[in-house]
Amino acid sequence: MRSLLKTVAKTSRTLGGSVTAVMLSGMLMSSPAMADIATTYENSCATCHDSGALGAIKKGDSAGWAKLKQQKGMPALVSSVKNGMIQMPAGGLCDECSDDDYRQLIDYMSQ
Template identity: 55%
Template structure:
C-alpha cells in the first residue's frame, strides 16, 4: 500500500487543529477604540492650545501693566518690543539667566523688577519664569 503525503503549497496557510488562531476584535470595538482615542487626542490638543493662549494673554497683560511704559516707545533707551535683532543680540550677549537677574536688581535707568507686579505672589514680585516670558514676549 502506498501513501501519498500531502505537500501544502506556499500560498496556503496550514494550521494544526491544536493551534487556535487569535480571535480578532469585532470591527465595532476597533472603530469605537479609534474614535475614543481620536476624541481624547483632540480634547487634549484643545486644552493645550487654550492653555497656551491663556498664558500668552497673561504675559501680554503683564507686559501692558509693567513693561510697555518704556518698551513700547523706547523711552530711556529701552529696547522696543518687537525689535528681534536687538533683543536676540542682548540675550546672546548676556544669556537669559543673567538678563533675568539684571531685570530683578535693576539696570540704569530701569528700576529693580522693571515695574513688574505679580498680584498672585505674596510679595507682589514677578517670578523668574515671568521675567523670562516677558523677555521672550518682547523679543518677538
C-alpha cells in the first residue's frame, strides 16, 4: 500500500490534485485484495470460523484444512464459498471478495 501511495503522490505532481483525489478515492473503495486479509477475515469469515459454528472448520485447524484442501482442491473450495452451502451463505459474508481473495482467506484460515 505504501508504494501505491508513493505512485499516487508522484502522479499528483504530474497531473494535479483533482486527478489524484479521484485516483485515491477509487483505490480506497477497491476490492478487499487491497485490504489486509486479516481484516477481511475478521469482517466476514470469523463469524463462523473462529467458533466452529454450524460445523465450520476453525481458523488454525491446519490438519482439518489440509484434509479439506486435499479432498476438494482449491478451485472447488473457492466455488463452495462463492456459491454458498447449506450452512454458509453465498460469498461467505464477503460480497466484494474476488476468487483470489477467497483463496487468500482459505490459506489464512488454514494457518
